[in-house]
Amino acid sequence: MLLILLGVLILHLIILILLIVSTATWTVGGDVxxxxxxxxxxxxxxxxxxxxxxxxxxxxVQALMILSVLFCFFSLIAFLYQLFRLVKGGRFFFTAIFQILASVFVMCGAIIYTVMSPDDGAGSQFGYAYVLAWVTFPLSLISGLIYIVLRKKE
Incomplete structure (x- = not known):
């Protein structure tokens, strides 16, 4: 059980780091x-x-990405709080809701950026942070679903 909790915690920290990086740097190639x-x-x-x-x-997009980082952070805090305060056999629903909301926010932000970003001509492309945002969407959704299934045992 300890290994499962450690794995979920590490996955959550990886998602949080990827969200912070993707929010900070959405680069587009070329001279611009x-x-x-x-x-x-x-x-x-x-x-x-x-x-x-x-x-x-x-x-x-800025607001949605900031909200996704905040909700991912709040779900991490909620997970740590529920880990010590939740009754035996309880599920991590509060943590799961925050994590799924973070997933929805990053998906909406990436979709809006995909549809609305202007095409600046030849050599224009999406950067690595854009890809990181799309990678964090399924990871945070899976993490939220794991929190729904996960029960506290002693």
């Missing part, structure tokens, strides 16, 4: 690097950065 927060480009040998556009869709 764009993420959720900044748009940087090489100009005359220098590197110039501006804040991301004020369009509604990018702000929605």
């Amino acid at each position: 690097n764009k993420d959720l927060w900044y748009s940087c480009q090489t100009v005359n040998g220098g590197y110039r950065c501006q804040t991301a556009s004020n369009e509604d869709w990018i702000q929605a």
Whole structure:
């Protein structure tokens, strides 16, 4: 039982780290690097950065990704709290709800970014953080489902 709890905890920490990385850096290739927060480009040998556009869709993606990180963190705290306070035989429903909500938020943010991101011409592509966001979606969903099935035993 200890190995299962340790495995679930490690999976949860990996998901949280991937969510933080994917929220911080959504790079797009070429001479222009764009993420959720900044748009940087090489100009005359220098590197110039501006804040991301004020369009509604990018702000929605920013908010959804921040919410996914927060809900994943809250579910980790809830898991640790329930691990010590939950009655024998109880299930981790509260933790599961938070983790599934984090999964839904990251999925919605990635879908909005996929649909609304402008095509900047040749050489434009999605970066590694975009892929990390799509990887964390099924991982956090699976983690949430594991929390639903998991029971506390002594």
